[in-house]
Amino acid sequence: MSRFLICFLFLLLSSVSAAGRFLRLAKPDPSAAAATARWLSSQNSWGVLSTISSDLGGSPFGNVVSYSDGLPGDGRGIPYFYLTALDPTARDALRDERSSFTLSEFPLATCGDIDPENPTCSKLTLSGKLKLLEFNTTEGEFAKKALFTKHPEMEGWPKNHKFRIFKLNIEHIFLIDWFGGPKPISISEYLESATNRVSVF
Numbered sequence: 646m647s648r649f650l651i652c653f654l655f656l657l658l659s660s661v662s663a664a665g666r667f668l669r670l671a672k673p674d675p676s677a678a679a680a681t682a683r684w685l686s687s688q689n690s691w692g693v694l695s696t697i698s699s700d701l702g703g704s705p706f707g708n709v710v711s712y713s714d715g716l717p718g719d720g721r722g723i724p725y726f727y728l729t730a731l732d733p734t735a736r737d738a739l740r741d742e743r744s745s746f747t748l749s750e751f752p753l754a755t756c757g758d759i760d761p762e763n764p765t766c767s768k769l770t771l772s773g774k775l776k777l778l779e780f781n782t783t784e785g786e787f788a789k790k791a792l793f794t795k796h797p798e799m800e801g802w803p804k805n806h807k808f809r810i811f812k813l814n815i816e817h818i819f820l821i822d823w824f825g826g827p828k829p830i831s832i833s834e835y836l837e838s839a840t841n842r843v844s845v846f
Contacts, residue, residue: 646709648688651743657705665818670809672684672750672755672767675765675823677838678820678822678828678830678834679830679834679835679837679838680838680839681767681769681820681822681828682722682769682818682820682830682838683720683835683838683839685749685750685767685768685769685820686714686722686724686747686748686771687714687715687720687750687841688719688753689712689748689749689753690711690713690795690796691707691709691710691712691750691752691759692706692710692712692724692746692747692749693708693709693710693746693747694707694708694709694710694712694734694744694745694746694775695707695708695744695745695746695747696708696733696734696737696738696741696743696775697737697739697741697744698733698741699733699737699740699741699760700733700736700737701765706734706737707747707836708732708733708734710726710728710734711727711792711796711799712724712725712726712746712792713725713788713791713794713795713796714791716785716790716791716794717794717795722815722835722836722838723732723812723813723836724746724771724812724813725778725788725791725792725810725811725812726775726792726810726811726812726813727792727796727799727809727810727811728809728811729806729807729808729809730807730809731806731807733811734802734815735833736812738775738811738837739777739788742774742775742776743773743774743775744772744773744774744775744812744813745770745771745773746772747768747769747770747771747801748768748769748770748771749766749767749768749769750766750767750822751766754807759813764820764821764823764824765823765824767820767821768820768821769818769819770818770819770820771813771815771817771819772815772816772817772818773813773814773815773816773817774811774813774814774816774836775811775813775829776811776812776813777809777810777811777812778809778810778811778812780810784812785810788812789810792810815835816832818830818831818832
């Protein structure tokens with residue numbers, strides 16, 4: 646076995662997270678803002694989804710939710726969610742689609758010992774409209790496969806809870822991954838970016 650292959654395997658094995666998933670070997674450079682945003686989207690498995698609360702008179706309401714942006718190694722950047730209207734997040738979205746979804750680098754264990762609020766520990770907020778998807782569409786089937794692959798437990802969740810698939814149509818991107826404030830990223834830059842790094846969930 647070559648020295649290069651041994652080193653590669655060592656680095657790959659050393660990147661296993663506490664959840665038992667392989668993480669990328671390294672996050673993109675701070676100068677590659679769109680790639681960093683896509684890296685955060687593909688590597689995380691949960692975040693905080695905020696909606697306009699109908700129960701709280703229009704106040705913002707944030708909820709921890711699981712999501713997927715694609716199949717393993719092929720994240721598309723668009724978050725998909727498996728939600729039930731028994732939960733306020735789905736009920737809110739069905740009344741008012743305005744939503745934002747926030748991710749942090751901190752759960753990926755790549756921030757070291759710094760505080761999650763430190764600017765070098767990346768954070769991403771995607772804002773837009775939370776749309777209901779039909780199961781029997783091409784995108785609906787893709788989203789279901791992406792969600793069930795990343796979160797196998799979902800497939801066994803109670804059928805009588807009537808879980809549905811939702812998609813965040815992104816309209817604004819807020820990223821901080823270094824000092825100096827948020828990085829300007831257009832929707833097209835974000836969607837067209839590729840991180841070119843190995844990723845196995």
